[in-house]
Amino acid sequence: MLIPFLNIRIIRRQNETKLSQILPVLIALFAALLFSAFLVWLAGSDVKVAFTALWEGAFGNIRQITETLNKAAPLILTGLAAAIAFRAKIWNIGAEGQLLSGAIAAYWAITTFPNLPPVLMFIVILLSSFLAGALIGLLSGYLKTKFNVDVIISTVMFNYIITFLLSMLVDTVYRDPESYYKWSPKIPDVAQFPLLLEKYRLHAGIIVAIVAAFVIYLLIEKSPRGYEIQAIGHNPTASDFKGINNAKTILFVMFISGGVAGLAGGGELAGLIHRLRVDFSPGYGFTGIIVAMLAGLNPIWIPFTALLFGALLTGSLKMQIVAGIPVALVYAIQAIVLLFVITAEFFTLYEIRRD
Amino acid sequence: MVTDIFQAAMLVSLFSAMLRIATPVIFAALGELVAERSGVMNLGVEGIMLTGAFVGFVVADKSDSYLVAVVLAIVAGGIMGLLMSFMSVSLKLNQTVVGLGLNLLASGLTFYLYRISYEIEGTMEIPRIETLQNIEVPLLSKIPFLGPIIFNQNIMTYLAILMVPLIWFVLYRTKLGLLIRGLGEYPRAVDVKGISVDRYRYIAVMFGGMMAGLGGAFLTIGYSGIFVQEISAGRGWLAIVIVIAGNWRPGRILFASLLFAMLDAFQLQIQAVGVQIPYQILLAMPYIFAILVLMGSRARSVPPGSLGEPYSRE
Numbered sequence: 001m002l003i004p005f006l007n008i009r010i011i012r013r014q015n016e017t018k019l020s021q022i023l024p025v026l027i028a029l030f031a032a033l034l035f036s037a038f039l040v041w042l043a044g045s046d047v048k049v050a051f052t053a054l055w056e057g058a059f060g061n062i063r064q065i066t067e068t069l070n071k072a073a074p075l076i077l078t079g080l081a082a083a084i085a086f087r088a089k090i091w092n093i094g095a096e097g098q099l100l101s102g103a104i105a106a107y108w109a110i111t112t113f114p115n116l117p118p119v120l121m122f123i124v125i126l127l128s129s130f131l132a133g134a135l136i137g138l139l140s141g142y143l144k145t146k147f148n149v150d151v152i153i154s155t156v157m158f159n160y161i162i163t164f165l166l167s168m169l170v171d172t173v174y175r176d177p178e179s180y181y182k183w184s185p186k187i188p189d190v191a192q193f194p195l196l197l198e199k200y201r202l203h204a205g206i207i208v209a210i211v212a213a214f215v216i217y218l219l220i221e222k223s224p225r226g227y228e229i230q231a232i233g234h235n236p237t238a239s240d241f242k243g244i245n246n247a248k249t250i251l252f253v254m255f256i257s258g259g260v261a262g263l264a265g266g267g268e269l270a271g272l273i274h275r276l277r278v279d280f281s282p283g284y285g286f287t288g289i290i291v292a293m294l295a296g297l298n299p300i301w302i303p304f305t306a307l308l309f310g311a312l313l314t315g316s317l318k319m320q321i322v323a324g325i326p327v328a329l330v331y332a333i334q335a336i337v338l339l340f341v342i343t344a345e346f347f348t349l350y351e352i353r354r355d
Numbered sequence: 356m357v358t359d360i361f362q363a364a365m366l367v368s369l370f371s372a373m374l375r376i377a378t379p380v381i382f383a384a385l386g387e388l389v390a391e392r393s394g395v396m397n398l399g400v401e402g403i404m405l406t407g408a409f410v411g412f413v414v415a416d417k418s419d420s421y422l423v424a425v426v427l428a429i430v431a432g433g434i435m436g437l438l439m440s441f442m443s444v445s446l447k448l449n450q451t452v453v454g455l456g457l458n459l460l461a462s463g464l465t466f467y468l469y470r471i472s473y474e475i476e477g478t479m480e481i482p483r484i485e486t487l488q489n490i491e492v493p494l495l496s497k498i499p500f501l502g503p504i505i506f507n508q509n510i511m512t513y514l515a516i517l518m519v520p521l522i523w524f525v526l527y528r529t530k531l532g533l534l535i536r537g538l539g540e541y542p543r544a545v546d547v548k549g550i551s552v553d554r555y556r557y558i559a560v561m562f563g564g565m566m567a568g569l570g571g572a573f574l575t576i577g578y579s580g581i582f583v584q585e586i587s588a589g590r591g592w593l594a595i596v597i598v599i600a601g602n603w604r605p606g607r608i609l610f611a612s613l614l615f616a617m618l619d620a621f622q623l624q625i626q627a628v629g630v631q632i633p634y635q636i637l638l639a640m641p642y643i644f645a646i647l648v649l650m651g652s653r654a655r656s657v658p659p660g661s662l663g664e665p666y667s668r669e
Contacts, residue, residue: 039467042471043471044471143646143650147650147653148653149649149650150649153592153596154646156589156592157642157643157646158642160589160639160642164636172633286459289459326467326470326471328466329463329467330463331467332460332463332464332466332467333463334463335459335461335462335463335464336460336463338452338456338459339442339453339456339457339460342442342448342452342453343442345448346446
């Protein structure tokens with residue numbers, strides 16, 4: 001293949017080695033780092049100071065490590081949501097909306113049954129948030145199988161719709177009458193996730209997330225369902241011939257994917273934020289897509305890539321204070337990593353020769 | 356009598372708001388139409404509009420030349436289109452993922468660059484630019500009812516409406532248009548004739564990007580006068596919906612754009628009158644409507660045959 005306007009030819013690699021698989025990803029991460037350094041320089045700040053602050057802000061002491069873990073928890077879940085759907089080439093990019101609906105449902109459940117014993121409360125929170133996300137996901141799946149509405153578009157639309165719904169709720173029925181801010185009252189202590197360490201905010205959400213990663217791994221890699229999911233991802237026409245019910249698989253994938261994203265919302269509500277508010281999620285649903293892509297859509301790698309992006313989010317706060325770099329940089333870095341990594345994927349398969 | 360005049364004035368302002376609101380979406384949807392007709396599904400429209408909005412705003416603010424601002428917004432959109440075509444046409448990466456990547460890039464980058472260009476200077480006041488003036492067309496704007504709606508708009512709105520027949524003409528009455536439509540339906544036929552599939556897909560996608568950049572520039576220069584994070588607010592996605600709902604045809608795309616804009620204009624009117632509905636419901640209407648429209652039209656609309664498929668000879 002020839003790139004227009006340049007005389008460069010791209011041919012398929014004859015031999016794939018371990019090096020030709022890993023090296024491009026490493027180069028991509030390095031390139032993303034360089035680009036980020038350029039952006040910091042553009043802001044007129046010292047690159048070394050900024051990156052040191054970023055690192056220390058994420059891993060500098062126990063408090064910061066626990067905060068990073070807290071940020072990684074929802075990212076693992078939204079990453080898993082993206083991974084299971086993308087494996088089937090179903091483009092669920094509605095994790096953000098599914099997460100928010102999970103939080104709303106969990107809040108509803110907590111305020112409706114405030115007197116449950118702690119263990120039961122914990123289960124009710126997980127169930128309600130999972131189900132809410134799953135139903136929103138299922139709705140997108142249904143729109144696809146029944147009306148041929150593209151999943152990508154319906155999930156994007158639901159992101160907007162649910163964001164407005166949340167905003168409406170904290171403005172009306174769930175509005176905290178005692179506060180100037182548009183947010184709900186705090187959930188009772190009994191509904192808050194147990195803390196894992198004394199004096200730190202690290203909560204049980206990370207455990208929920210890691211268990212979920214293991215379950216999704218078993219589901220995708222070790223179950224007959226997982227085989228079907230991967231089959232429609234590879235070739236939907238062929239899987240149809242093999243007797244796999246594509247419509248049913250789409251509905252199943254969207255149910256699980258949405259549900260896992262919904263769990264992230266329940267976990268954030270019960271573990272960290274303790275109330276509904278408009279800025280409930282700093283885009284965890286979208287970052288989850290990048291977390292999943294960087295992990296090669298492999299559930300086992302997702303906790304690690306989630307930790308990386310959790311660290312970026314936590315560290316950026318210190319970077320803002322110390323080096324005056326707006327937190328917004330993190331979102332630019334995330335996208336740059338995504339673009340470089342998918343480009344790198346290409347170079348694991350092809351090589352370039354001059355004509 | 357007084358209420359009659361009042362109602363007529365309301366309708367004039369409603370319809371004229373509709374045209375103004377439709378402007379950016381018409382640009383973006385027509386651009387996306389050309390890209391999709393060439394076979395490339397560019398899901399980065401939202402991000403490209405955001406880029407255009409940002410570049411248009413900053414250049415208008417720093418240079419005071421709206422012409423330069425619009426031109427640079429178009430250039431920025433073209434560069435985003437170039438990135439899209441390089442990754443999806445040349446590298447044959449998944450078009451969905453590349454499009455999403457562009458959206459996230461634009462979202463992060465514009466927010467960051469906005470912050471470092473303005474807030475560091477220590478001003479708490481939101482930077483604001485003058486929006487484009489309306490141009491009253493002599494005589495025509497005096498036509499009762501229709502005159503003040505259609506012939507008292509700003510120059511970009513006129514341009515957007517003129518683009519509709521122009522795009523139609525190029526797509527259906529020129530060799531280039533035939534070629535682009537051929538690329539979307541059956542690229543092999545184009546390839547066999549010795550014409551580079553990739554080269555013309557690059558051109559179509561870059562043109563789409565330029566149009567989205569232009570539409571984005573309108574958001575800041577022509578409409579709000581300020582830049583805020585995510586100012587495109589889903590309009591790029593609505594443009595994609597509108598291309599589907601308009602069944603990949605320029606005229607129907609104009610109609611669909613006006614319909615969506617009407618919804619927006621209507622909710623502005625309702626809010627202005629002060630009807631007691633949570634404003635969030637009104638704001639969510641276009642997105643709910645988009646899903647309903649797709650449910651109704653997806654069964655009947657026919658996308659280009661090779662839409663979304665990278666072309667290779669093997």
